[in-house]
Amino acid sequence: MGKTTCLRGIYHQIEDYNTLHPENEISSIFATDIDQIDICDCLFLDDFGTKFNKRDFSTTENKEFVKLLQEVRTNIPVILVSSPSYFMLDKDLRNFFTPAQILSKSDARFLLNVSGATFSVPKPxxxxxxxxxxxxxxxxxxxxxxxxxxxxxxxxxxxxxxx
Missing domain, CATH: 1.20.5 (Single alpha-helices involved in coiled-coils or other helix-helix interfaces)
Structure with a gap:
């Protein structure tokens, strides 16, 4: 459906903003694996439903990640996650996120629905x-x-x- 491309589009908009407004830079990380995660203003976790799957919740890695999210809420104010399905994530992990659906996509942009609000995201x-x-x-x-x-x-x- 274009989850990664949409996520990259949002990430790229932040990079463009930072170029235009270096005095108000927003730090961001686009992580595709756990070892790439660090504290920043906006963290992008691509395809993390496969890394923190609800069937594996009893693993130490998953339990510690949920604890970590509880601790870093104030240090990482925005976390965006893509997943093949929202319901792949364990319930405790889902509680940290508001699902967004891609309503439509064109050659130029995506339309997202987040809690009833519609957002337009240009494609990179x-x-x-x-x-x-x-x-x-x-x-x-x-x-x-x-x-x-x-x-x-x-x-x-x-x-x-x-x-």
Whole structure:
């Protein structure tokens, strides 16, 4: 539907604002994985429904992330998250977010609905999107390799094979 592209569009608007108003700079981070998160004014978490899935909530990582969100509310005032489905996130994590639906998209912009208000988000340029996509594909490949290592280790452990 264009979740990442829409998120990138909002992120790019902040970058444009910062260029025009360096005296009022808004710090922002576009994170595609947990190790990229840090304190900032506006944190973008792309595809985090896959990282903090409700089926994995009993993991230490998920529990600690919810605790972290409780602590950083005043340090990171705006957090935007994309997820294939809002309901992939555990209920405790969903309580931190207001869902936004992409109502429509065109070649130039997205229309978002957030709590009944409609927002227009311009799409980033094709050049910028290509750069983002190349980076995203590389990061996904790296995450796949790490996840596959975990699967292989679990499989070997299940079958009594020592690594």
């Amino acid at each position: 340029s094709d050049k910028l999107l290509k750069e983002f996509r190349d980076q995203e594909l590389e990061e996904r490949k790296n995450r796949f390799s790490r996840a596959m290592d975990k699967v292989k280790t679990a499989h070997a452990k299940k079958n009594g094979i020592k690594s």
